[in-house]
Amino acid sequence: MRLILLAAALLAAVPTAAQAAKARQAAPPLRADTSTCRTGVTPAERFAVFTGSMPARRGTDRMAMRFELQIREAPDTGYRTVKAPSFGRWERSQPGRRGFIYSKRVDGLKAPATYRTVVRYRWYDDAGAVIASATRTAPQCTQPDPRPNLRLLALRATAGPAPGTTTYLLTVVNSGRGPAAAFEVAAGPDDDGAAATVTVGGMAAREARVLEVTARSCAPDGRVRIRLDVGAVIAESSETDNDVRRSCPE
Template identity: 40%
Template sequence: MRFKVLIAVVGVVALASGATAHASDRVPLSAKVASCLTGADPDARAAAFTGSMPALSGTRRMQMRFQLQQRPGSSTRTRYKRVSVPGWSGWVTSDPGREGFVFTKRVEALTAPAAYRATVTFRWLDARGHAQKTLTRTTPACEEPDPRADLVLASLSATAIAGGQAAYAISVENDGLTEADPFAVTLTIDGRVSNPLTLGPVAPGAQATGSLAAPRCAPGSTITVTLDVAGTVDESVESDDVVQRACPLA
């Protein structure tokens, strides 16, 4: 896996000479998500992870090592796996004599759907360069949602017309992140399938509405609405394209 851009930002914290440190002034020991940017375009997807650590008594320098992990797909049951990223695996080291050390690493052009997190290993070194203490923390996850379109039935209504027919008004919303191409919708009433109604294209977050004539449904019966009958739209969720609704006629 190759990421487009890697940026490392380092920060250090030092007390002025003669200053007294208060507990509230100390740099906390933490590993966190500094930013998590999502979007339909890979160039819009990025994550930054920050580690921070306070100096211990006798600490001369502090070090951190970041490792990026990815959980591919949308399922939370999938395990995280380490991702090899140039510039991430080496130790970064503070200047000597600092009271605290803060370091941020950023990665861009993330794939989606996926979740990303970082493990941060902290190490404290004494004046001889010996490790006083080493521990590891894991950041929360940056979730990158599926960027594809997702069609959902927004509403269904009907008005009785002549000849035992009804005019059915159908609204379909795109809950995804990219535009949905034109698609066909049908109704199944008492086992009979209507002529298709073509809707779209539909922008993200928008709705498309149209109407079709089909046999009147009996009050209390069930109608089956099938979105994207021909499967022309690549969706993040396909399982909600067949929906059952109560007959909208009283």
């Protein structure tokens, strides 16, 4: 995972006297934010920006923040700290400022995963002693699974081209966030494993398609077995819904 530091900024000066007076009175809140959480199918599309802000306290000469990047990945239920360039070190303000704002960005985020940043704050006097400290946690940035996921939505049937055959009409959807490459689908009666296959030349994310598979007819009280991605060539976000059995359609 590639982690890149974004530029950090202090409070900017304002041009007019009225604005300058207002700025001298105002100070940023003590806060940790997830300024940006961008998701995507590829790592290059996925990044987050975390921002901390803090006001000066009475007796403050300098302020400082330290960002700690954390990740939560299944099956874990808790967060763990991620080592990243520039994270885990104290960033200091210039002396005599009314407030301090600092941002950091991380690129190439893993998915599926959830990220957050814990921001620690310190206030120093002019002798360099810590006079106060605090901690805040920014809202999480969730990166959903970018892989495709093939699912059977509906099953219908019409008479096949030869006696004893049925053309099964399968409504298949790629409910995942990424495209699926070519794969095979099989359908047929479940009683003896007889099945026929059809090749699908790939499906875009969120695409639904009706596939026709002609195989032996099932008994009226029997079941049809449908297998998506017969060769297991597609890495999916869920592999539990590829083997489906349905009542024989009328």
